[in-house]
Amino acid sequence: MSDRQEVALMAHLMRRAGFGATHDELEHLVGQGYEATVEKLLSPESQPDIDEALLFRYLPMTEYITAAEHAQMNWLYRMVNSPRALQEKGALFWHHVFATGLDKVETANTMHDQIVTFRQHGLGNFRDLLVNLARDPGMIYWLDNQDNHKRAPNENWGREHLELFSLGVGYYTEKDVYECARAFTGWTFTGKSRGLAYPPESWRFDYRAEDHDENEKTFMGFNGNFNGEDIIDIVVRQPACARFVMRHLYSFFVEDEPEVPKWPNERPKNPEAIDMLCDVFIKSDLEMKPVLRALFNSDFFKDAVYKKVKNPAEIVAGTLKMTGAYNGPNPDWGLLSLEPGTMGQDLLNPPTVEGWHTGGEWINSGALINRVNFVADRLRDTSSPGVREMARRIGNNGGAMTTDTFIDRCLFEMGLDSVDEETYGQLASHAEIGGPIVYGENGEFDGFSERVADMLALIAGTKEYQFG
Amino acid sequence: MTTTSKDPILVVLQLSGGNDYMNTIVPFADPHYYDNRPLLQLAEDDLLKLDDEVAFNPSMGPLHEMYSRGDVAVLHGVGWAGSNRSHFRCMDIWHTAEPDEFASQGWLGKATRQIDPNGENPVTTVNVGQGLPRALVADGVSAASVANIDTYGMLTGVERAEQRAQMLDRFAKMYAPAIGRGPVAEYIAKTGTDALNGADMIAVAPKQYQSDVEYAANPVAQRLRDVAMIHTADIGTRILYTEFGGFDTHAAQATNHPRLWSEVSGAIADFWDDLNGHGVADNVTMLVFSEFGRRVRENGGGTDHGAGGVAFVIGPNVKGGQYGEYPSIEIDKLVEGDLAPGMDFRGPYAAILDDWMGIDDREIVGGEFERPPIFKN
Numbered sequence: 129m130s131d132r133q134e135v136a137l138m139a140h141l142m143r144r145a146g147f148g149a150t151h152d153e154l155e156h157l158v159g160q161g162y163e164a165t166v167e168k169l170l171s172p173e174s175q176p177d178i179d180e181a182l183l184f185r186y187l188p189m190t191e192y193i194t195a196a197e198h199a200q201m202n203w204l205y206r207m208v209n210s211p212r213a214l215q216e217k218g219a220l221f222w223h224h225v226f227a228t229g230l231d232k233v234e235t236a237n238t239m240h241d242q243i244v245t246f247r248q249h250g251l252g253n254f255r256d257l258l259v260n261l262a263r264d265p266g267m268i269y270w271l272d273n274q275d276n277h278k279r280a281p282n283e284n285w286g287r288e289h290l291e292l293f294s295l296g297v298g299y300y301t302e303k304d305v306y307e308c309a310r311a312f313t314g315w316t317f318t319g320k321s322r323g324l325a326y327p328p329e330s331w332r333f334d335y336r337a338e339d340h341d342e343n344e345k346t347f348m349g350f351n352g353n354f355n356g357e358d359i360i361d362i363v364v365r366q367p368a369c370a371r372f373v374m375r376h377l378y379s380f381f382v383e384d385e386p387e388v389p390k391w392p393n394e395r396p397k398n399p400e401a402i403d404m405l406c407d408v409f410i411k412s413d414l415e416m417k418p419v420l421r422a423l424f425n426s427d428f429f430k431d432a433v434y435k436k437v438k439n440p441a442e443i444v445a446g447t448l449k450m451t452g453a454y455n456g457p458n459p460d461w462g463l464l465s466l467e468p469g470t471m472g473q474d475l476l477n478p479p480t481v482e483g484w485h486t487g488g489e490w491i492n493s494g495a496l497i498n499r500v501n502f503v504a505d506r507l508r509d510t511s512s513p514g515v516r517e518m519a520r521r522i523g524n525n526g527g528a529m530t531t532d533t534f535i536d537r538c539l540f541e542m543g544l545d546s547v548d549e550e551t552y553g554q555l556a557s558h559a560e561i562g563g564p565i566v567y568g569e570n571g572e573f574d575g576f577s578e579r580v581a582d583m584l585a586l587i588a589g590t591k592e593y594q595f596g
Numbered sequence: 597m598t599t600t601s602k603d604p605i606l607v608v609l610q611l612s613g614g615n616d617y618m619n620t621i622v623p624f625a626d627p628h629y630y631d632n633r634p635l636l637q638l639a640e641d642d643l644l645k646l647d648d649e650v651a652f653n654p655s656m657g658p659l660h661e662m663y664s665r666g667d668v669a670v671l672h673g674v675g676w677a678g679s680n681r682s683h684f685r686c687m688d689i690w691h692t693a694e695p696d697e698f699a700s701q702g703w704l705g706k707a708t709r710q711i712d713p714n715g716e717n718p719v720t721t722v723n724v725g726q727g728l729p730r731a732l733v734a735d736g737v738s739a740a741s742v743a744n745i746d747t748y749g750m751l752t753g754v755e756r757a758e759q760r761a762q763m764l765d766r767f768a769k770m771y772a773p774a775i776g777r778g779p780v781a782e783y784i785a786k787t788g789t790d791a792l793n794g795a796d797m798i799a800v801a802p803k804q805y806q807s808d809v810e811y812a813a814n815p816v817a818q819r820l821r822d823v824a825m826i827h828t829a830d831i832g833t834r835i836l837y838t839e840f841g842g843f844d845t846h847a848a849q850a851t852n853h854p855r856l857w858s859e860v861s862g863a864i865a866d867f868w869d870d871l872n873g874h875g876v877a878d879n880v881t882m883l884v885f886s887e888f889g890r891r892v893r894e895n896g897g898g899t900d901h902g903a904g905g906v907a908f909v910i911g912p913n914v915k916g917g918q919y920g921e922y923p924s925i926e927i928d929k930l931v932e933g934d935l936a937p938g939m940d941f942r943g944p945y946a947a948i949l950d951d952w953m954g955i956d957d958r959e960i961v962g963g964e965f966e967r968p969p970i971f972k973n
Binding site for chain 1: 612613680681682683684685687688697700718723726727728730733738739740741742743744748749750751752753754759762763766767769770771772777779780781783784785787788790791794795841842844846847895896897898900901932
């Protein structure tokens, strides 16, 4: 593999397993090796966490969260700055699958607490994650389990747990839903105060034995006085559960799959890959790390470059990383935290319990406009250190260069290998507007960087750039 | 008169989460209602009666006034046989008009293709809100989706007009049909073209809009105001879609459901006042629906997912009144504890498409369904 190919592959890994990386980071990681980088991603505890004290000092609302944008700011800041890239990406993955939303939960710090849980348990054991999910106050409230009583079962959590979080339609009966609900009676939470408490209070899981249905239940062919954890133990042993989770994993990290409701009828795009992942998952007793290791090191992953439409969080966090201007707290974070929402991904507030429709469905004319504008506006700012650095690398220490070289280097900086002919033709025509492309001695840098910035903005608008 | 501005127009308001039919249209004369709703039952004296048997929820005053004027068709027991109570699946079924298999194209996306087969107007169909609902998706069709109408447009951050025009021209050429790059890339290219053209058209709307109607500050009112803005701009938009959520009232229904309906019915009344004030209401019809009704028996503080529900068709061309039968609440008439839908939702779809929009519904609803006669001739 050439140096350039190695950097490109590393860029692919970091886009999927994280939110991108700067060129310097990529070169450093190439030096360490691909598999070693995968291992590093899989052991977030080996990396320092962000400097939270610094974040809280300058943006105190990210600590005492009382509004949606505070929680979004906290998370976006981590996506851009956390050295534990996969921990953040994994949290986003589970947020896609276990979609819980502020429209109903309303209390932003509760949603923030749920993301903290995904950060802590998202790369661990799936069974433990499900138990933590079932105990998560935001989830309990989102699916009304606080109203699931011994004498009046409420099916909401019971149904969605089976349909959307573990098995999928077709692998449970209505009776299973009801019995599942009964087993989770008494699983509730405390700490929800009327009005605004400041500092905001965290809701806490609360098990009320007196409200738990202690009678015999029949669930998926098993009989017993089941409690919630017993149900989860039965669910995770179903072969359908491994397939369901692995198909989600493949769709999020490798290649866009059809929407979840089509899964019963449409085969996976790569059934062998799903089989392989299921095998690893089951053999490791539902540990996430072995399965992610197998995934990132597989050929199907390495071949899946540009097979996914970037989600808005990836667009926003990836762009902010590129600019190099957001390595610390500053007042811009407030407005930045709203950006994924304008592109159709209001973080912590997915439209429904089914989460976001992904792939091509991220793109519609309104969303495309917002994606292009956001990236173009950031990369046209030639005062940002990342853009200046990119301009220097594209200039390659001075001298004149051909249009082809110029475009090729600009594309590479944006993480693209190639674009189609028409796109290339337009980029080339635009590049030639200003005459010969020269990165000259000191004085000419500004003019050159303007041309680079313009080119980067145009690339942001290409259809190719929508994929990652 | 055959100006394009008088083409029939459809506005859809989707109520997400599953609206509780029985506390929206209350069957107050039926003792079974009170048996099944010991806590959530509404007092008969407060209800807004439609006749001797059913009434609107007390929070639906503005809609009740419109009903009294003959502008509202209430469709009873809307749904389909064999509903599975999943938000995802049920909303998908409403969007695709396909209960039996999984479909990817939306009923209004297909309608858009018939209205504008060559995709000449990128704003034939517009969603107001984030993302694009499946209902508006169809192969080769691109619908605009406007989250913020005031700043809608590409590269609006480029200050020099000449430079912006130059760059937009590059985009326009880059988005020329991209054959052979895969369906998603082709779709993105087409979307890019439509985004550029549609943005120029929609930019007109907030600039020319003036109104005496003060919409409330809640999301459903604001979205319907944006719908009104686009309609009054007269840019050839034929289908306008928006959504309002929160109807998944498993808990605290006694507080939340009336609030939701107070917001929705107020917003709908303001919307029609606005259109009437502009003299542009006469060619508009509105459909209001939710993915399912809720369980007959309450669960203690709310209601769980159910089946048969209620839909509304509203506008000056509608023959106001009630259509279909209120499903029986007697225990042996329920389907797994849910109201049995008596009106297949594809019947009203066919009526809206054929009788109102003048569109051949056969390809869209796939079959013959009883069509409620909701429109004046």
